[in-house]
Amino acid sequence: MHDNLIHFLRERQEAFPFRRDIDLRHFLADAVDRAALFPVPAKIFLADEQQPKGYGFALAKSPVLDDVESKLQRWLDAQLATRGERSERAENLLGSYTDAVFKLSRNATESSILADYDAVFWHLHAQQVSRIFSRFGRGAIEADLSREDIDRLKYALHARWLTAIRESSGAHGFLELVLDNPLVATEEFVGPDLRELRGYFNGYLQRDYTAFRDAVQDIRQQAADLMAKDKVLRRSIRLLGYPDAPALHVVALLDPRVRQLLGDHPKFRTHGDHALVEAIARPLLEFWVVQALRRGIIWMKTTEEGENLADGGANVVYSRAIRPMNFGRRGVVEPIVYRYGLVYDITSFTETLGEIARGGKGEEQSSYRQMLSFQRELAEIARRHLLQFEKFLGDGAFYTSRRATRILQAAIDVQQFYAESRRNGFAFNKGMRIALNYGYYRLLPMRISADGTQIIEFYGPGIVELSRLTTGKTTKEVEDMQHLLLAHGYDQNDVYRFFAPLSRSVDRGGVEEQQREFFAYINENGHLINEGIVVSVPFLEQLSTEITEDAQKVYRLRTKWSVYLGFASNGGYAAIRLLGAVSLKGLGLQEIGEVVWLRPDEAEISVVDEAKPLLQLLQQERNHKAARNVAATSTLVESDAGLADLVVCEAHAETAEPVILVGEWDPVSEEIRRPIRLDGIDAERYGLAVPLTVQGVESQSLAYQKLYRRLSRIETLPSFSADVVRHNTNFSGFIIGATVEPL
Secondary structure (H helix, E strand, O other): OOHHHHHHHHOOOOOOOOOOHHHHHHHHHHHHOOHHHOOOOEEEEEOOOOOEEEEEEEEOOOHHHHHHHHHHHHHHHHHHHOOOOOOHHHHHHHHHHHHHHHHHHHHHHHHOOOOOHHHHHHHHHHHHHHHHHHHHHHHHHHOOOOHHHHHHHHHHHHHHHHHHHHHHOOOOOHHHHHHHOHHHHHOOOOOOOOHHHHHHHHHHHOOOHHHHHHHHHHHHHHHHHHHHHOHHHHHHHHHOOOOOOOOOOHHHHHOHHHHHHHHOOOOOOOOOOHHHHHHHHHHHHHHHHHHHHHOOEEEEEEOOOOOEEEOOOOOOEEOOOOOOEOOOOOOOOOOEEEEEEEEEEEOOHHHHHHHHHHOOHHHHHHHHHHHHHHHHHHHHHHHHOOOEEEEEEOOEEEEEEOOHHHHHHHHHHHHHHHHHHHHOOOOOOOOEEEEEEEEEEEEEEEEOOOOOOEEEEEEOHHHHHHHHHHHOHHHHHHHHHHHHHHHOOOOHHHHHHHOHHHHHHHHHOOOOHHHOOOEEEEOOOOOEEEEOEEEEHHHHHHHHHHHHHOOOOOEEEEOOOOEEEEEEEOOEEEEEEEEEEEEEOOOEEEEEEEEEEEOHHHOEEEEOOOOOOHHHHHHHHHHHHHHHHHHHHHHOOHHHOOOOOEEEEEEOOOOOOOEEEEEEEEOOOOEEEEEEEEOHHHHHHOOOOOOOOHHHHHHOHHHHHHHHHHHOOOOOOOOEEOHHHHOOOOEEEEEEOOOEEEO
């Protein structure tokens, strides 16, 4: 029995007045019996995603739903016109309706990923059917039928509808309950006074409703008298979870456990009409659960910007992560979720395992106990920050959250706990890499048992990006290639000498960075070195929004190795800086940043007074640093910048941002080879003067050469002819050689 169903019904104390979750759970198991067939409501979050607003079914309106309802209405109208007599037209209308409804049902069944869409569909359609059958009586009155004839005709047509549904498809899941319980498909509402059941008794049971009403009143009166005199009986009923009240709630009157307590009491008098209560108790309790679930249907509409708004007049904005179910579209919902993701990876885990194995059984068992303790503490950190554990990834794990600040704090706590564990002798002590991002994930249902129990597997660009950011994929590929060549008999010295240029900058650069316990930077080869926490720029965009909404102060934190911006966190500061762009396999060039936790004594701290989003401030800080670095290149000698002539050209249109292309000049073929692309933001970041002029390019020629040498190692565009620039009025270009001249 799903917890969400329990929480949903517990919010409706007027219908289910139980004192504890466990009481309601036992009630559903013992009194309702088929609780596993009910559709399960999902958590509904508002736009701030702080806490669930409640539970329900997020649905989107669709013309096909209205079409199915109208087809059923036309069939009932045709049957009313013939007083229930069969006709070819009515049979055709019923066949058209069943074809349409099962087409939607099959789509829902085949699309079930995040929930049992088929159960939700039949829950929604059963409400449509009950609404139509409830209105049937009003139309029949206009056709000059008596109340008794109306009730009999209504349930006769319901039986015909039920047969058509059963013959079209086998009953399973929630549809089985709909077909077995006539109340679900014929009654829209039944109140605690039960007067809406008159038609059910007259038309379906064909029993006297007055006798049933008197039997209920007799049981209620006897129960009140016995409870007032017998404390043991009163306490027994209270132990079932019902409130201590002088009169029993109507649900308690129908609860078979309560009726058994009353029936076993020596002073309780049983009448023959009490059997009517016994006959209707379970169907009515099932119906009341369905009736409550119908109140959980929430109609939403999604704007072009991706916002989920209430569809029905209420001015409510729901979480963007919610995907309303649209039974009129193929797949019902797109199996994509937007989440904040966290992945951690323990450095050299396999290598450490090998070292432990060589140490003997004692070391293996000790490391095993350490890992158990480590995982328990990580689970506690995840619980404290409301993270959702998704799955293990080798020697790491993947978590998701709905808040950027929440998952960032969790990452810092995980890193600090790992540092403490390492100081206390943790066997896996070679480091920990953590990556955070905000992106979309596709969900794939995975069957893992014979009974069809499912888990949901995350895949897609979001999880790939996190994996790349934590595994150092580029460096790992070089190592794999080295091992492959060595395994095929190549000389070790020759192999390492051949790959030396790729590792040279790792040996020279980042020396000061690596003095820290946790660090991350991009080396001169453009490879990410992550031994700390890295974040994607989309994550920083969302974090900036949350910090602005929460009115948190932003601080400038100047350390010995760099300048960070951040906010107060855990007695220190969560500090962030942009590292630059790194090429991730399968994802292309990605902007990333580094997160560190700083104590107040580790940095010079000042409040940032500019009222700008955090990401904009980070970009501004990065641009200032880049401008200083580019200016410093003017001291380089020309031989330090490269030998090939370059072409710098600018595409300028009145309606678009300028684009600068820098490539190698081939005077023989008159082609611009291996160009790199810089947009307006890049030009500002690197301090390049735009629009391009001879004087401007000449003054920054060495800077262009240095910049091209660095960025062309990461990514280049296809070569193109110089005629493209010369014969296009939207282009202007210059050749950087011994002098600068127009192209």
